[in-house]
Amino acid sequence: MKRIGIIGAAGYTGEELLKILSKHNGVQVAFATSERRGGVGVAQLFPHLPMYNDLKLCTADEALGRDVELVFTCLHAGESVKWAKKFLDRGVRVIDLGSDFRFKTPAAYDEWYNMRHPHPELLCDAVYGLTEWYRDDVREAKVVGNPGCYPTSVLLPLLPFLRAGLVADAPIIVDAKSGVSGAGKKPGETTHFVSVNENLSPYKVGRVHRHVGEMEKEMRAFGGGMNIVFSPHLTPLTRGMLSTIYFQLAGQKSRDELFAVVDDAYANEPFVHILRDRLPNMKMAQNSNFCFIGLVKPAGVNQVILFSAIDNLGKGASAQAVQNMNCMLGFEETKGLL
Ligand SMILES: NC(=O)c1ccc[n+]([C@@H]2O[C@H](COP(=O)([O-])OP(=O)(O)OC[C@H]3O[C@@H](n4cnc5c(N)ncnc54)[C@H](OP(=O)(O)O)[C@@H]3O)[C@@H](O)[C@H]2O)c1
Structure with missing residues (x-):
């Protein structure tokens, strides 16, 4: 079992990830974060996911020290990258469902998101996660920008x-x-x-x-x-x-x-x-x-x-993110998705 984490698990894409991963028998969700709902049970927040009975939401800060191989960041522009950086620094691979790793240059990000990229130095390593077109790069990537x-x-x-x-x-x-x-x-x-x-x-x-x-x-x-x-x-x-x-x-x-x-x-x-x-x-x-x-x-x-x-929320976000995770962690690409 590979251990993974979800930052921003209480949002729509985070919830969808929890749902898909509950049927994926190669990974275990080691943490799921929420800033506003730290301490609340995942199954309490999402009664349709009773399989997470033992998992409580924690804050992203509390999650930092946990031992995981890969983290999904499910936050809005400018927020994902802050947590991605902290996990990347600890050697954890990241798939960002937000927009912080979709551009190769900070100038393009600044233009379209109307803000300075908080960590432009990370962009050169990021792989665009349109799996069908970039799967060889995705397999080796430290950080994947999941497409919009x-x-x-x-x-x-x-x-x-x-x-x-x-x-x-x-x-x-x-x-x-x-x-x-x-x-x-x-x-x-x-x-x-x-x-x-x-x-x-x-x-x-x-x-x-x-x-x-x-x-x-x-x-x-x-x-x-x-x-x-x-x-x-x-x-x-x-x-x-x-x-x-x-x-x-x-x-x-x-x-x-x-x-x-x-x-x-x-x-x-x-x-x-x-x-x-x-x-x-x-x-x-x-x-x-x-x-x-x-x-x-x-x-x-x-x-x-x-x-x-x-x-x-499927191919447009969380399911494609799991397809990318399968490539990165060496699983069959369809695992948990068919
Ligand atoms: N919705 C879609 O169809 C879709 C498709 C493709 C991509 N995306 C992208 O995926 C990302 C997430 O979208 P979403 O629809 O899941 O958004 P959402 O439903 O609004 O959820 C975002 C989550 O972020 C958490 N959050 C906000 N600020 C935070 C911070 N500073 N630190 C830690 N957590 C924070 C919030 O939860 P807490 O307050 O509970 O922590 C919330 O649960 C966005 O970048 C979006 O553009 C969305």
Whole structure:
């Protein structure tokens, strides 16, 4: 049994990690932290997780001395890295579900997060945890920046076409919908039940959402210099994410040739499924680590429309983090996830 810890276990992604890891027979959760709920039993806070009957939440400070191989940090921007640094200094490997290790340069982080990175010296060692594209690096990584939910849902369908040089040099339009848990546990005016229920709201439209920088950074790594125009929406759902991506095709390709590009990229991937005869929807991916991808080539225009469905808390956060943990600790990549 490998011992792991969770910093920020009382939030949505922390709770999801506890749930997934309770079914993973290769690891033991040695600590789970909460600043506000230190001393409370995990099973008391989350009655659907009675298997943690013996585990009490502790503060992150109390957790520091504990003997673990790997820690998940599930905190907001600027907070995760502070704890990650303390564990890395003790030789513990880290997977950050937040955004503190997704950029390679402090300048990019400062630009998109509008704050100075507290430990820029750690960025050069960080590996971007989009497992299907970086698994060799993830295996060896000391610290992994788990991708954002929107970037996961956009990059998985798009990267095969960028790598193949099939995306024309024109802005890529992304229209995406997320369940409300994507906004975290702290309620705000726009995430309040009354605002969200029976409603559908665009927010941070254009090129202002922080995930635009993360998506474009990865697009550049695969040869795409174009920009993203991004319209995220809040849907009246607890969890789930559906992204629709429009790009202009470079050259001429048939529908079958386009499918061959994604089929080739993901032929041996257990968590990425290409749908040929139907389009993805949110429910397909809920409570899973799957990404379902669909493709339409509309008649009369040299355009491609990609669709992808994931669970923002699954492949978009905690389940992908466990997939990365499996790579890092030498487990079967699907362990605890199928
Ligand atoms: N929600 C999603 O779908 C999703 C998807 C991908 C990535 N993410 C990212 O994952 C991270 C966590 O998201 P979340 O949705 O789980 O957030 P959340 O539900 O708001 O939970 C965050 C947790 O952080 C703890 N916390 C806050 N400040 C802290 C500090 N200074 N020291 C220690 N703990 C602190 C809080 O718990 P206590 O007060 O109990 O300690 C809270 O439980 C964020 O960076 C988010 O952007 C979220």
